[in-house]
Amino acid sequence: MSGETEISGMPESLKDIKHIVLVLSGKGGVGKSSVTTQTALTLCLKGFRVGVLDIDLTGPSLPRMFGMEKRQVYQDSKGWKPVSVPSTSGGELKLMSLGFLLDDRGNSIVWRGPKKSAMIKQFIKDVDWGELDYLIIDTPPGTSDEHISIAEELRWAAPDGAIIVTTPQGVATADVRKEINFCRKVNFEVLGVVENMSGFICPYCAECTDIFSKGGGYQLATEFDVPFLGNIPIDPTFVEMIEKQTGYDKSLVDLYKDSGLYVIFSQIMEKVLSGEAGKVAIAEHPANSA
Numbered sequence: 001m002s003g004e005t006e007i008s009g010m011p012e013s014l015k016d017i018k019h020i021v022l023v024l025s026g027k028g029g030v031g032k033s034s035v036t037t038q039t040a041l042t043l044c045l046k047g048f049r050v051g052v053l054d055i056d057l058t059g060p061s062l063p064r065m066f067g068m069e070k071r072q073v074y075q076d077s078k079g080w081k082p083v084s085v086p087s088t089s090g091g092e093l094k095l096m097s098l099g100f101l102l103d104d105r106g107n108s109i110v111w112r113g114p115k116k117s118a119m120i121k122q123f124i125k126d127v128d129w130g131e132l133d134y135l136i137i138d139t140p141p142g143t144s145d146e147h148i149s150i151a152e153e154l155r156w157a158a159p160d161g162a163i164i165v166t167t168p169q170g171v172a173t174a175d176v177r178k179e180i181n182f183c184r185k186v187n188f189e190v191l192g193v194v195e196n197m198s199g200f201i202c203p204y205c206a207e208c209t210d211i212f213s214k215g216g217g218y219q220l221a222t223e224f225d226v227p228f229l230g231n232i233p234i235d236p237t238f239v240e241m242i243e244k245q246t247g248y249d250k251s252l253v254d255l256y257k258d259s260g261l262y263v264i265f266s267q268i269m270e271k272v273l274s275g276e277a278g279k280v281a282i283a284e285h286p287a288n289s290a
């Protein structure tokens, strides 16, 4: 865990951060950014100080999800200042994304160095987060240069681990398996698998219908001997909430607080917070079953 002991080589920017959690997915479009967003919202609503770092350099979608598009970030002697997401409930929520540093044509306007690995290094070293309970890192899909760079940059920070996101269909592909194997290679503990888009919540009667097969995420977690964290249904109210944020007045944090997704996600986060995810993995490991 970062922040507890003085480790030589640890970037100054991470020294006051207690936990670092990465969100990974084997394929694009499975809801990784939505899971990152909901992880951050849930932790914030539980009173934690949360930072979100978007290292999806080719498609940074978090500024739009948090209703923070077109915000300017500025730099002082301590580094880049993340954008604060307003909320009247819970703790603090800060956001840093390459999206804040691109012009309208998608060109980097202020970040030094065009290479992805250089950008990720600067994202890790040059952002002035201050004190945080949790830093959630949204990554691009698959196992790309960005993943290798982030693993390299976090080697001193001992992240808590990674949440793997899949869909009921996604688990059938090799991509998600590759993602778990990648975590093992770089020593990221797999905190668990989340099955997103698992059933559909009807906007009229709030019933959940399994429009695709269900249970693949659980089977995958069992196969790899990692914890299963839960199912998140397709809920059209989530997209509505994102669209409802008017300017910077109505915060996603406050909108999310009263949603059914917050109830579902709280159960998922309870497993991560209580360490149940890790404990289950240890208890179920074949080496520990006497």
Ligand SMILES: Nc1ncnc2c1ncn2[C@@H]1O[C@H](COP(=O)(O)OP(=O)(O)OP(=O)(O)O)[C@@H](O)[C@H]1O
Residues within 6 Å of the ligand: 025, 027, 028, 029, 030, 031, 032, 033, 034, 035, 056, 059, 061, 140, 141, 196, 197, 232, 233, 234, 235, 236, 238, 239
């Ligand atoms: N459980 C859900 N209920 C409703 N809509 C969802 C859900 N999960 C994701 N979505 C919607 O699906 C779309 C894709 O989700 P998201 O951007 O989170 O995927 P991603 O895996 O991060 O994609 P990318 O590969 O582009 O980074 C978004 O419009 C998002 O709002």
Ligand code: SF4
Residues within 6 Å of the ligand: 202, 203, 204, 205, 206, 207, 209
């Ligand atoms: S689940 Fe029921 S209420 Fe919802 S659309 Fe279908 S039939 Fe209508």
